[in-house]
Amino acid sequence: MDQRISLITLGVADLGRAMGFYSGLGWEGSSPDGDVAFYQAGGMVLALWSREKLAADSVVAGDAGGWGGITLAYNTRSPEEVDAVIAEAAAGGGTVLRPGAETFWGGYSGAFADPEGHAWEVAHNPHWTIADDGSVTL
């Protein structure tokens, strides 16, 4: 197994609402069939699909709803950009989980949940470099 992730699928209850939220953040994607939506995200793909169908496809018994131990993160090139993204997410129907603030690891971060409850940290990590193409290298 190569060391990479090809696709992350976020289960959603309302595809139109979820697509509207990510569209509001400036993401361009499409749902050719109105069932699943795909967004190019750097060298991988973010998908939005019915949480119920995703649970069945992932052979998950008894989805209790809510968070499941996975948080996504978006790294910015400055602390100011953290605040801007959090504000943009809030304006577009996301929930601010915590506003931007200095972190114990020497960076600056905040977090929001999308309308489906999926958590995103938005972070400026001065120890990590973001390349022109958006990729992050340890």
Next chain:
Amino acid sequence: MDQRISLITLGVADLGRAMGFYSGLGWEGSSPDGDVAFYQAGGMVLALWSREKLAADSVVAGDAGGWGGITLAYNTRSPEEVDAVIAEAAAGGGTVLRPGAETFWGGYSGAFADPEGHAWEVAHNPHWTIADDGSVTL
């Protein structure tokens, strides 16, 4: 917000066990402090961190445990490779959620859960091209 994901953090109950599992799949990473582990994954980073700390950091109230509506996927270059990865995951302590089989969308896929219960689909999608560097383009 640029259209990219920088980091995915998987919450774990047992960091050593989780690191052993991904190491068994051939992933190389490190945990400088024994608290969080980082793996370069293409142009992004996969992290393993205490699920309890991640829940607190993500301001999630009352983590019910279990799956939370997010499934990762690893795309292969052939159907045979799907079976190989699923077998490797099972041998390393993962749980086979479903063995490789033809899918309704014209591909071939199976799925496993890592020892912490995080679901991975392993898929060969003949409609998607995987570049030499492992990146996937829609």
